[in-house]
Amino acid sequence: MxxxxxxxxxxxxxxxxxxxxxxxxxxxxxxxxxxxxxxxxxxxxxxxxxxxxxxxxxxxxxxxxxxxxxxxxxxxxxxxxxxxxxxxxxxxxxxxxxxxxxxxxxxxxxxxxxxxxxxxxxxxxxxxxxxxxLLAAEVERVTAALQRQGKELVSRLSRAAEYRDPETGAHIERMALYSRLIAEVAGCGGAFAWELMKAAPMHDIGKIGIPDMILLKPGRLTPEEMTVMRQHATIGHRILADSDIPLLRLASEIAVSHHEKFDGSGYPNRLSGTAIPLSGRIVAIADVFDALTSTRPYKRSWTLEEARAFMVENSGRHFDPSLLDAFLSRWDEVCRIHRENADELPEFTPEEA
CATH class of the missing domain: 3.40.50.2300 (Response regulator)
Structure with a gap:
């Protein structure tokens, strides 16, 4: 020495x-x-x-x-x-x-x-x-491993849901990117925005509990069938709730809240305003916008401008006005995400209806 x-x-x-x-x-x-x-x-x-x-x-x-x-x-x-x-x-x-x-x-x-x-x-x-x-390094290593495992679990569960859901993987990717964009523009912080993007793809995981005759029905659902379909929000919450993995807890929150509406007319709990979790209010905007602008075997896609007009019309009713403003304020970025993550499905034609 x-x-x-x-x-x-x-x-x-x-x-x-x-x-x-x-x-x-x-x-x-x-x-x-x-x-x-x-x-x-x-x-x-x-x-x-x-x-x-x-x-x-x-x-x-x-x-x-x-x-x-x-x-x-x-x-x-x-x-x-x-x-x-x-x-x-x-x-x-x-x-x-x-x-x-x-x-x-x-x-x-x-x-x-x-x-x-x-x-x-x-x-x-x-x-x-x-x-x-050494202890700090070991804690960091184990924490990183748990985070990787949690993200892999989320990815695999999301992939499993895709096999039961007629929506495409591109839809999942787009709405996740839209969700991150809204969170970033709204000032939620980069860490939350990143976690939201990872958890958002599990928003409809509860659809694995919906019978095929309802989930895959090409036409409009009857009121009774719609009641069953709406149970997917609660099913998804039950699948993901009470996890020790923060990402799964966030996904659980999204699953149960992304069909709530700002005016309280949504489901399953008829929450309104800021009583709806922030994650659910963000994903509601991303999910509806992409559903409108996506081609499906049973519907044509709306143009981006048509979808934008619908979203604005429903600001304060279906959607949180401040979050919708954040989304629309980055319209060029929205269009880029839509363009770069396009569906690989044939275009809808009237004959296919």
């Missing part, structure tokens, strides 16, 4: 260096000029520092202050060596971060005992710091 010794008296330097060398695993680094010590410390971190209190150009307390101003050195033990027994000197040194004192003339066994204790303390702190760093 390196021990820096700073003393303008070369005889004292030689004596202290000899004492250090007689200790196990200790090597002295000697400096007679405190300014040289300051320069050396810029690129080095000793395990312990011995300072003479009375030195020209910069005394021991000034040098101690410079040492403690360096964050790299704030835990390095510093011992002040002084012939001055005045209490005020010791108090000033302690206030500046001095670890211990040695009084001249030094007693060799005392010096070695004090240095051994301080070096042992230094080693213990280093071990604790290294252990804390």
């Amino acid at each position: 390196n021990i820096l010794i700073v003393d303008d008296d070369r005889t004292n330097l030689l004596i202290m260096a000899a004492i250090v060398r007689r200790m196990d695993d200790a090597e002295p680094v000697t400096m007679s000029n405190p300014l040289d010590a300051v320069e050396w410390l810029r690129g080095n971190e000793p395990d312990l520092i011995l300072l003479d209190q009375m030195m020209p150009e910069m005394d021991g307390i000034d040098l101690l202050r410079r040492i403690r101003d360096d964050a790299r050195l704030d835990t390095v033990p510093v011992v002040m060596i002084t012939a001055n027994t005045a209490v005020d000197i010791r108090v000033r040194a302690l206030d500046e971060g001095c670890s211990d004192f040695l009084t001249k003339p030094v007693v060799v066994p005392e010096v070695q005992a004090r240095l051994r204790n301080l070096l042992a303390l230094r080693q213990s702190r280093a071990l604790l710091r290294d252990r804390a760093a």
Whole structure:
């Protein structure tokens, strides 16, 4: 372990260096000029520092202050060596971060005992710091692994839902991108917007619990069939609720709330206004807009302008006005998402109706 010794008296330097060398695993680094010590410390971190209190150009307390101003050195033990027994000197040194004192003339066994204790303390702190760093790295690694697993689970559940839902994977991708766009423009923060994009594809996961004769029916549903179809919001919530994975909890919230309407006429709980979770209000806009502008075997796609007019007409009724304004304020981006993630389905023709 390196021990820096700073003393303008070369005889004292030689004596202290000899004492250090007689200790196990200790090597002295000697400096007679405190300014040289300051320069050396810029690129080095000793395990312990011995300072003479009375030195020209910069005394021991000034040098101690410079040492403690360096964050790299704030835990390095510093011992002040002084012939001055005045209490005020010791108090000033302690206030500046001095670890211990040695009084001249030094007693060799005392010096070695004090240095051994301080070096042992230094080693213990280093071990604790290294252990804390290792634990932090392990926690970070496990957390990242859990996040990856959660995202993979969401992806696989979304893929499973696609096999039961007549909507295309492109629809899922577009509405997820629209959702992120709305969250970002509305000032929800990048982290929330990113998580929302990952969770939004699971908004209709509950459709796996809807019978095929209703889910895949090409024509308009009867009132009784519509009642069954609307159960998918509650089913999706039950599938995803109470998870330890934050992403699944967000997906559960979206599943149960994205069919609520701002005026309280939606389902399943007839929530209104801001009582509807933010995630549900955002996904409602993204989902309806993309459903309108998507081609299906049983319907033609609306133009983007037709869909925009419908959304504006239903602002404050179906949709949160402020969130819809955020969506429409980035119209060029909306059009780009629609264009770059187009369906790979044949265009609807009247003969197919």
